[in-house]
Amino acid sequence: MANIQKVTSFIKENRGEYIELLQKMVRQPSKAGDESGIQDIMEKRLREKGFEVDRWELDYEALSNDKYFCASRSDFHGSENVVGVLKGAGGGRSLILNGHVDVVPEGERDQWTDDPFSGEIHGSHLYGRGSTDMKGGNLSALLAVEAIQAVGITLKGDIIFQSVVEEESGGSGTLAAIDRGYTADAALIPEPTNMRIFPKQQGSMWFKVHIYGKSAHGGTRYEGVSAIEKVQPVLHAILELEKERNEPLQSPLYEGNPIPVPINVGKIEGGTWPSSVPDQVTLEGRMGVIPGEDLNEAKKQIEKRLAILADENAWFAESPVKVEWFGARWLPGEIAEDHPFLQALVEAYQSNKREEPVQKASPWGTDGGLLTEVGGVPSVVFGPGETSVAHYPNEYINMDYVFETAEIIAQAIMDWCGVDE
């Protein structure tokens, strides 16, 4: 029997065990700062399977001095990474399998049908916060390696399985793993791509734009200047810049995408009283960062475009808008279109699914940005699950796709790392 047939047979025969494992993983409500339970499971599992396991709490002091550091927390107490290394026989290429275990909050409990961390199965769906984003993908990657082991195949290259924290808040977990020296010849991140392959990942940065007016009583509003009326030229400038940035983007990965790298204004707040002229409005938004683009260059573009408002509009000359960068930030990531690991993954997909994979530039950032930009590890994102259910109530994952993904990843691993005959 060919290696891949042995592996897929193992996966088919052991579905029950791995569904139970994913249930256990999802039942850990591993929100930021509360990842010990899930990491206990991951550590135990990796040790049982013969990985060399490294578990450590993130060092806030050390990380916060890193220029790529971005977090909403001021300490990382209780947040530990687990990295398991499965040494290969030698002579093969190494691969990082990187997945985060932190999940976003469950939101309003009463919007969930079951408990948000139930792990309940309905048909082929497994429900719970984190099932899609991204414990389901983590299980695919783990199962891929375990299946290879289980059927007696030895890889030539090393597998570095990274079970990281803090992806949802800026990537400190992966940054810590890079700083600790973990590296490889390529990386795969099984984030929910709905089994499409994302060789490029859009980065993003959050910004605020502060717009000013002049206060007055609403009954004499002509004595003031409404900051709300000044929002329109700011929005217009942002839309213009978005257009300028997107027009030159040429890649088959952007095909059919009307705005490959958008700038989104997501929040607005201004004024304090219905009968006062509002003297300030704040916009909050997300600027997409083009794969390969320097973050600071991108920042300068929006700052410059909004500074030009002062030339176009006397009010903005007097009261310039201010741009502030805050909150989360994801570096863009990518892998060369002809990179052999990407080719291995595409071929594994073709051979398993008997069709071409969809390849796209991702509309959001992952820890692949840090792996690419900081770690120097070419990264590709491919996993089960759809982002349309991530971060929402009744998040679920279709187990069929978890197992299909595991088969494809196993095939790609064997091709890339090489099999010791």
Place this chain on the structure above:
Amino acid sequence: MANIQKVTSFIKENRGEYIELLQKMVRQPSKAGDESGIQDIMEKRLREKGFEVDRWELDYEALSNDKYFCASRSDFHGSENVVGVLKGAGGGRSLILNGHVDVVPEGERDQWTDDPFSGEIHGSHLYGRGSTDMKGGNLSALLAVEAIQAVGITLKGDIIFQSVVEEESGGSGTLAAIDRGYTADAALIPEPTNMRIFPKQQGSMWFKVHIYGKSAHGGTRYEGVSAIEKVQPVLHAILELEKERNEPLQSPLYEGNPIPVPINVGKIEGGTWPSSVPDQVTLEGRMGVIPGEDLNEAKKQIEKRLAILADENAWFAESPVKVEWFGARWLPGEIAEDHPFLQALVEAYQSNKREEPVQKASPWGTDGGLLTEVGGVPSVVFGPGETSVAHYPNEYINMDYVFETAEIIAQAIMDWCGVDE
């Protein structure tokens, strides 16, 4: 010596006592629900001066059934009106002197130089929340009557001195006084007009406009519809309506006023996350109501104008904006331009100041709206103090103007009510 000379001499000679009285009044932090202390002072004073005093707690049940009721509270425990009636000798016209004792909250303590309720004197300024809005004016009116009494003059008509609560939140205090049967041939409200005479008072109503979009991830923002981008057509429609409503307004009282009765959008809030497409935005605003205009007609105008958006814009046809009326509301008020009480006040001003008074339509509502519309009492607003310091930190009143105003009001009272020789 002429009566007015006796009165002005009394006022000049007794400044010290009345400054102390105003200090006592300002030192009562009479925010909504906490007016007992100031009403104790008012009740005691009126009794001492021979007024028939009526003090009662507002009856929420009874008031809330009144169609003109508008309040942010759900009970009036601890909020009492004090009304003092000084019966005239007979044969004269009666006058309501109406002033509110409730004050708006002091806001951030550290923005005040002194304690917000200090009553401190610096030069001719007396400082504290409520000094301008409107305890200083109340003192002017009280002093006017007390000076007339003190120099031995008997009025023919009755004086109804109303020390009311709840003006800042919709006028339930004055409404309660009307419901209790208090009426007169005219009313004066010494709100801070900076000694200008306001024969017309703009009313106002608060509204919300709910604007809808369609949510999506910011990285694929083209899959959503930004409610923030839909604000502009709504603002435009509101500005158009404001123009339509103001163009026909013809009165010398509106002269030089670019927008006599504005519609102000004072607050905006929408979206929840920088990297999500915002699916809702709420505007909060204040619609000025023209003196003589029906509130419901005014409401319909804005509702109709925003409904037309659906004809102009496909998105609004699918997701119409919603208009909601909420919070505070002030009825417009007025007195006929040739009303003899207005004439008496104008002449008193001319004779005291040796110049013409400035007459304007007020840019804001007062309890004069209720007195006019519900009580049927023609009302004029005239008092010391500037609204530019009301509701702000370091509110103060210039005592010189408090005493000048008292002199002018005393003269107007004697002319209007008649003096029993």
